[in-house]
Amino acid sequence: xxxxxxxxxxSHLDKNGLKKLNDISTIKKYNSKEILFFEGEEPKHLxxxxxxxxxxxxxxxxxxxxxxHQFLPVSLIAELANFENIPYPATAExxxxxxxxxxxxxxxxxxxxxxxxxxxQIIKSLAGKLKIMSEVVTNEIVxxxxxxxxxxxxENGELFSSLKNTKVASLLNLTPETLSRTLTKFKKQxxxxxxxxxxxxxxxxxxxxxxx
Amino acid sequence: xxxxxxxxxxSHLDKNGLKKLNDISTIKKYNSKEILFFEGEEPKHLxxxxxxxxxxxxxxxxxxxxxxHQFLPVSLIAELANFENIPYPATAExxxxxxxxxxxxxxxxxxxxxxxxxxxQIIKSLAGKLKIMSEVVTNEIVxxxxxxxxxxxxENGELFSSLKNTKVASLLNLTPETLSRTLTKFKKQxxxxxxxxxxxxxxxxxxxxxxx
DNA sequence: CGCGCACTTGAACCCCTTCAACGGGCGTGG
DNA sequence: CCACGCCCGTTGAAGGGGTTCAAGTGCGCG
Numbered sequence: 001x002x003x004x005x006x007x008x009x010x011s012h013l014d015k016n017g018l019k020k021l022n023d024i025s026t027i028k029k030y031n032s033k034e035i036l037f038f039e040g041e042e043p044k045h046l047x048x049x050x051x052x053x054x055x056x057x058x059x060x061x062x063x064x065x066x067x068x069h070q071f072l073p074v075s076l077i078a079e080l081a082n083f084e085n086i087p088y089p090a091t092a093e094x095x096x097x098x099x100x101x102x103x104x105x106x107x108x109x110x111x112x113x114x115x116x117x118x119x120x121q122i123i124k125s126l127a128g129k130l131k132i133m134s135e136v137v138t139n140e141i142v143x144x145x146x147x148x149x150x151x152x153x154x155e156n157g158e159l160f161s162s163l164k165n166t167k168v169a170s171l172l173n174l175t176p177e178t179l180s181r182t183l184t185k186f187k188k189q190x191x192x193x194x195x196x197x198x199x200x201x202x203x204x205x206x207x208x209x210x211x212x
Numbered sequence: 213x214x215x216x217x218x219x220x221x222x223s224h225l226d227k228n229g230l231k232k233l234n235d236i237s238t239i240k241k242y243n244s245k246e247i248l249f250f251e252g253e254e255p256k257h258l259x260x261x262x263x264x265x266x267x268x269x270x271x272x273x274x275x276x277x278x279x280x281h282q283f284l285p286v287s288l289i290a291e292l293a294n295f296e297n298i299p300y301p302a303t304a305e306x307x308x309x310x311x312x313x314x315x316x317x318x319x320x321x322x323x324x325x326x327x328x329x330x331x332x333q334i335i336k337s338l339a340g341k342l343k344i345m346s347e348v349v350t351n352e353i354v355x356x357x358x359x360x361x362x363x364x365x366x367e368n369g370e371l372f373s374s375l376k377n378t379k380v381a382s383l384l385n386l387t388p389e390t391l392s393r394t395l396t397k398f399k400k401q402x403x404x405x406x407x408x409x410x411x412x413x414x415x416x417x418x419x420x421x422x423x424x
Numbered sequence: 425c426g427c428g429c430a431c432t433t434g435a436a437c438c439c440c441t442t443c444a445a446c447g448g449g450c451g452t453g454g
Numbered sequence: 455c456c457a458c459g460c461c462c463g464t465t466g467a468a469g470g471g472g473t474t475c476a477a478g479t480g481c482g483c484g
Contacts, residue, residue: 119331
């Protein structure tokens with residue numbers, strides 16, 4: 001109950017609303033590597049990530065995981081599946097231990113959708129996800145590997161420095177080999193320098209590679 | 213005014229609401245091949261497709277158009293860009309002459325977002341788009357060309373029969389050559405037969421190629 | 425010292441595109 | 455009526471971007 005009150009999605013609810021919400025939801029803990037839901041599963045609950053980190057991915061024809069997004073608290077996760085009443089379009093896996101609020105979706109729909117403030121929150125969440133998906137499409141379909149890497153260096157420089165290259169490669173859905181080759185190319189062209197952290201020498205050239 | 217009343221999105225509005233909406237919107241006609249908006253443009257209006265067909269696509273690094281979706285009336289188009297106040301993530305082009313209701317988005321936001329019925333319509337529209345995007349990701353990233361074609365044959369058999377192969381290829385973001393080769397392969401395997409329309413002989417084998 | 429892990433580099437491979445050539449159907453004009 | 459051009463589909467061969475496989479290197483750490 002106290003926990004629910006702190007969730008931005010529901011913070012506007014009055015005492016009565018909170019109580020009703022509390023009645024139709026439970027909190028469940030997960031450990032690292034546990035699966036919140038699998039691609040293809042039928043949704044019964046609306047999941048609200050309260051704590052921990054969740055990785056969302058699809059599996060391609062070769063069995064490789066295609067990384068789509070990483071969720072941080074507090075987020076609705078794959079609410080699309082609830083709204084559209086379709087199977088989950090991807091798999092959600094905890095990358096560290098965490099907690100989820102599981103709300104009985106049917107009952108939520110009956111009782112709460114007339115609430116304009118909640119509707120607004122849902123719209124914001126959906127719009128945000130659509131934006132993410134649009135970026136996924138850009139990254140995976142429109143850009144070459146070189147452009148993807150350039151974009152990542154520019155937009156996530158610190159993250160790049162803090163992660164191993166194998167990890168970065170998997171975030172970008174590339175092999176470590178491709179990442180390595182491209183980075184040495186960038187170094188030879190003196191676009192970047194790497195010693196104890198990333199240093200971008202020619203920002204414009206990097207941006208040019210993926211902008212438009 | 214009369215036109216607006218017939219739009220499902222707004223059909224629930226009372227007389228006063230309709231009048232207000234009418235005041236902040238205009239109807240604009242477009243011819244075939246005209247562009248509703250370009251990728252990268254800043255959105256000022258919410259576009260509601262009233263008549264005609266609109267093709268949504270992105271352009272990849274080689275300058276090829278990557279087909280994302282075809283909109284039929286009545287649809288909101290790329291409302292994401294309005295909500296998130298970001299540039300349009302793709303280009304929208306009329307494939308035949310049509311009409312669009314252009315609503316001044318800023319004013320809409322101020323006046324109408326408290327309306328729970330309208331919010332619900334927006335949620336439905338957003339969720340539907342998210343589903344579309346999820347399918348785009350599946351088609352373009354997860355499936356091989358063979359699987360894409362198998363899926364299209366199974367799910368859009370009549371459409372396949374009614375279109376030229378070049379058109380089908382461009383819907384699937386494939387070259388006509390690849391489509392041709394794959395179809396002859398399917399014919400050799402006796403999965404399909406084509407004489408004056410598509411005939412699926414081994415549905416299960418086709419489904420197997422893309423399911424899972 | 426020896427092991428494991430991340431990174432690098434080269435070579436082969438794969439899937440699809442690109443390029444080029446060819447053939448058939450169909451409308452149009454001579 | 456035939457010849458021509460055009461579009462569409464087909465087929466082969468080459469090319470390209472990235473992955474896969476394999477081997478080698480460097481480094482930290484028990």
